[in-house]
Amino acid sequence: MKQIIISGGNLLTGTINIGGAKNSAVALVPASLLSDEKVTISNIPKISDIEALTEILEYLGADISLENDVIKIDSSSVENKEIPENVSKKLRASYYFMSALLGKYKHVEMYFPGGCAIGARPIDQTLKGFRALGATVIEENNKFKIFADELKGAHVYLDMPSVGATINTMLVAVRATGGTIIENAAREPEIVSVANFLNSMGARITGAGTSKIKIIGVEKMTSGFSEVIPDRIEAGTYIIAGAVMGHNLTVANIIPEHIENLIQKLKEMGVPITVDSTSVTVSRANSLKPISVRTAGYPGFPTDLQQPLTVLLSMAEGVSKLEETIYENRFQNVKYLNKMGADIDVSSQRVIKIKGPTKYKGGTVMATDLRAGACMIIAALTTNKKTFIDKAEHILRGYENIEDKLKNVGVNIEIVDI
Secondary structure (H helix, E strand, O other): OEEEEEEOOOOEEEEEEOOEOHHHHHHHHHHHHHOOOEEEEEOOOOOHHHHHHHHHHHHHOOEEEEEOOEEEEEOOOOOOOOEOHHHHOOOHHHHHHHHHHHHHHOEEEEEOOOOOOOOOOOOHHHHHHHHHOOOEEEEEOOEEEEEOOOOEOOEEEOOOOOHHHHHHHHHHHOOOEOEEEEEOOOOOHHHHHHHHHHHHOOOEEEOEOEOEEEEEOOOOOOOOEEEOOEOHHHHHHHHHHHHHHEEEEEEEOOOHHHHHHHHHHHHHHOOOEEEOOOEEEEOOOOOOOOOEEEEOOOOOEOHHHHHHHHHHHOOOOEEEEEEOOOOOOOOHHHHHHHHOOOEEEOOOOOEEEEEEOOOOOOEEEEOOOHHHHHHHHHHHHOOOOEEEEEOOHHHHOOOOOHHHHHHOOOOEEEEEEO
């Protein structure tokens, strides 16, 4: 197990450069299987989730080269074989292989994907898309066998705008016969990124980024290229850290429009923040106003930032309210914030009330999941006592070079094995 140790109390000053988006890269890498030639993806983040995905590609027989932040993938020698549970359970995004293999070979066998335990994360909308396109789905003992004699374009209406279901349906539909329409599609920037990558390989997708995506299937896909967009969740996390303990902290290499909802919430609280075309500069305020936040699909407030934001809300003078609408088990961080000195009411499964201002103390806490771990780091920055964050491997799944990036702006941090 890895542990992060932070001696907080220092102001964060300088620049943090944001890497490629985890939630984009983890879909782009499996999507490469749809090509019959070599593809190139640049600005790949150095995170453990990418390592897990390349492990699956190598298991299937793909030829991979990774140099700096550029990965080249040749899938011409891939063998479509069962993906075992010990591999698929490492991350949620393994289910993008399910759709890529189904789209290319019309047959796939693999076990249910893994990922953070933040509540029920069913794949029913993904399976709905598969079935609409003509696939038969058999599930036994946590294993899926999905196959089709022919994949045919269809009208798919998602019951909710799920990012995973939208991408998975796209990955199958690009190799189906005829046209597909996905309605109530998710609108996240990561979906646009995946659609652009598929189009560079010869797919015919329009409407990505809107609630209605149209796809004309193609028989063959060729070489393609994608540059991973900046990670809006990584950017948002460091901006929140700057709002808590920053002194002219600049978060660079970002697309501010992708985090507009966060920026407006910080301004509402009274955070000193300056927005440029590719960066945000932020400092902590002498006093913060309490606010209400409700998570929602893009362009609403992202569920992946509500846990980090909880620390900032706890600094406000008064009571803030945070409502989580996406996952029912995403307040596991609250137990540890309260242990560190916060006053957060979790009597409701979906809503927490945060009373501030809070003076945090150090101690030993746990990263119960990826974004909860980021929340613990931000809380640890505020106290000059040592904070020990167990199960830090969750954090390393989604934050590239977090130790170096924080050290470079003044944080006393180290990652150790225990």
